[in-house]
Amino acid sequence: xPPILRIPNSIVGAMIAHARELDPYECCGLLAxxxxxxxxxxxxxxxxxxxxxAVAVFDEADVKPLAALSESTRAxxxxxxxxxxxxxxxxxxxxxELDLTVIYHSHTHSPAYPSMTDVGLAYYxxxxxxxxxLEDKTTPDLRAFWIKDRRVTPAAIETI
Amino acid sequence: xxxxRIPTPLRTLTKGRGEVESAGSTIDDLIGRLxxxxxxxxxRLCDEQGELRRFVNVYVNEEDIRFxxxxxxxxxxxxxxxxxxxxxxxx
Numbered sequence: 001x002p003p004i005l006r007i008p009n010s011i012v013g014a015m016i017a018h019a020r021e022l023d024p025y026e027c028c029g030l031l032a033x034x035x036x037x038x039x040x041x042x043x044x045x046x047x048x049x050x051x052x053x054a055v056a057v058f059d060e061a062d063v064k065p066l067a068a069l070s071e072s073t074r075a076x077x078x079x080x081x082x083x084x085x086x087x088x089x090x091x092x093x094x095x096x097e098l099d100l101t102v103i104y105h106s107h108t109h110s111p112a113y114p115s116m117t118d119v120g121l122a123y124y125x126x127x128x129x130x131x132x133x134l135e136d137k138t139t140p141d142l143r144a145f146w147i148k149d150r151r152v153t154p155a156a157i158e159t160i
Numbered sequence: 161x162x163x164x165r166i167p168t169p170l171r172t173l174t175k176g177r178g179e180v181e182s183a184g185s186t187i188d189d190l191i192g193r194l195x196x197x198x199x200x201x202x203x204r205l206c207d208e209q210g211e212l213r214r215f216v217n218v219y220v221n222e223e224d225i226r227f228x229x230x231x232x233x234x235x236x237x238x239x240x241x242x243x244x245x246x247x248x249x250x251x
Contacts, residue, residue, distance in 0.1 A: 026250060048248070053226075056214040057246050064250055078250030083217050083224060086247060091222075107251040115251050123215060123245035126168045 003036030004156040005101065005128055005144060011041045012159055016140050018043055019106035019132040025075040030086070031102035031130075032093045037160075038101050042089040045082040046075055046105075054080035063120040078117065079105045102144065104130040111135055112143040114152050122147035128155040162190060162235055165242040170205075173198045187218060188231040190241065205243065215246040 011031065018027045028046050033039040048054045049071040057080065058066045066074055093100060103124055107115075112133035114122075122129060130144040144155040161181040166174050174180055182197065184190025195202035205216050211231075212218065218225045219242040225233045235241070 028247070030247075044247075048250070053214065053246075054248060057248055060214040079248060081247040083244070083246070087217075087219060087222060087242065087244060090242075090244065103247055105249060110251040115249070117251070118249035121215070121246070121248045123167070123169060124247065129249075 004158050005038065006036060006158045006160045007031070007038045007102075009159050011038055012142065014041050015104055015130075015132055015142070019108070019134055019140065022046070022106070023134055023137075024108045026077070026079040026106050026108060027132075028079040028081050028103075028105040030081075030089050030100060030127075031104065032089075032096070032098040033101045035099065035101075040093070040096070040098055042085075042092070044085045044089065046079040047082045048078045048080035049075040051080055051082075053083075054078070057121070058117070061120045063117040076108060100124065100127050102130050103127045104132065106132040106134060108134045112141045114145050114147060119147055119150055119152060122150075125149075130155075130157075161237055162239045162241055164190070164194065165240070165244075167243055167245050169245070170201060170243070173201050173204070184235050186231065186235060187220070187225055187233050187241070190235060191231075215248075217244045217246060218242070219244065 029044050030042040031038045055066045058064050112131040125148040128144040129147050133141040144157050146153045146155050164180050182193050184193050191202055221240050
């Protein structure tokens with residue numbers, strides 16, 4: 001059984017704040033820690049609207065036809081983490097001897113469940129995929145999932 | 161030798177190792193040699209035409225090879241190569 005993910009309250013709050021700040025656009029980021037316990041939060045810029053590579057990555061996985069959407073619409077329905085920021089976050093994790101534990105993003109107008117796009121682009125089986133839904137703007141809903149070989153199972157979260 | 165960082169999904173091919181060493185004069189050469197040592201790794205990184213899959217980012221000493229010479233990017237002993245899958249999704 002994968003471990004229960006323990007996430008400090010302050011980091012949960014910071015993720016929700018991130019999601020609200022970028023609403024109606026999707027936010028994204030990474031959490032790191034020791035197995036099962038999150039201790040570090042990295043905001044990563046969502047460059048889906050600006051980076052031509054995003055279109056190629058989505059097309060290759062045959063998930064969402066990004067090219068058919070205007071650039072501003074793209075960021076309302078998708079995210080693509082800025083590669084250099086990702087690399088810097090991974091480097092920081094190695095320096096601190098932390099593991100990647102969570103990959104998060106927001107759904108600004110749909111529930112906190114992985115979409116086919118999320119499943120088709122899940123290349124990190126070791127991390128839980130956490131989604132912050134702002135479908136109900138007053139009550140954000142957070143849920144996490146393991147996505148392995150296109151199979152989705154709920155990941156237990158405990159706020160500490 | 162060149163140090164290569166392997167992402168988790170490919171570690172089933174590298175006997176669980178997250179970092180391996182290999183020789184190679186270019187990224188293309190390195191991938192060929194990695195495939196000899198760890199059969200199947202090339203198919204995971206490259207498409208049928210032998211081009212790097214789009215979701216696979218390759219960095220040489222933290223420089224994205226797409227901004228260098230792609231698969232023809234030259235390597236020398238002591239270089240650090242990182243293979244980092246993209247992180248993306250959406251509602």
